[in-house]
Amino acid sequence: MREKCLPSDHPHIADSLNNIGNIYDSKGEYDRALDYYSKCLKMREKCLPSDHPHIANSLSNIGNIYDTKGEYDRALDYYSKCLKVQEKCLPSDHPDIADSLNNIGNVYNSMGEYDRALDYYSKCLKMREKCLPSDHPDVANSLLGIGNIYNSKTEYDHALDYYSKCLKMREKCLPPDHPDIAE
Structure with a gap:
């Protein structure tokens, strides 16, 4: 039409x-x-x-x-x-820019280039913390991504720290039966 x-x-x-x-x-x-x-x-x-x-x-x-x-x-x-x-x-702190940084981090993670992935995930987290509410699920997802990178790098204490922050945030912003809390 x-x-x-x-x-x-x-x-x-x-x-x-x-x-x-x-x-x-x-x-x-x-x-x-x-x-x-x-x-x-x-x-x-x-x-x-x-x-x-x-x-x-x-x-x-x-x-x-x-x-x-x-x-x-x-x-x-x-x-x-x-x-x-x-x-x-x-604008320099727009959530779509954070999403693109996250996407690039995801690719580097998939390629096994963990330090580069961590760099992009960290930039993404910083931007999301600036432009989104403090308990937004995307902020929790950024924490999870960084935790996953540290886990892949066998830096387990760092991974545990980010996973704990992610869980705490998800428990605050998601319903108790949401599948992301179990992740």
Whole structure:
């Protein structure tokens, strides 16, 4: 419908392509999701300013697909591009920037580059502590990620410290029967 009513490069058509990509991603059809996300990105790059948040969103979505597929170098490329766009168009303490730092940390963790992952996770935690409520679940998730890194590095005392902080925060901000408390 949108394709019939709107010019071929209208941002709403790009939004529809993104939504279709989201569905394929949710269904685990990653190559099809990637196809739609890539079409969306091309269209957004044509019709939006280069530092528009929707372009960052498309770059992040493509990075997510490559991360899920285990194509870590490509995921890092897209996540890094996303972060650069976000740093231009969003306030310096915006939660989306923290999410991108977390995504990059996740990739380095998956690659076994724990020190680099720790660096990104730490930046993410610092930003989340600044821009989110002190008992926000994303802050707890950052603590968990850092704990996981220390566990992987066999620095168990540090891991235990972060896991304990994560648990305490989750017990405060989540219902008692929430599955994340057991994690």
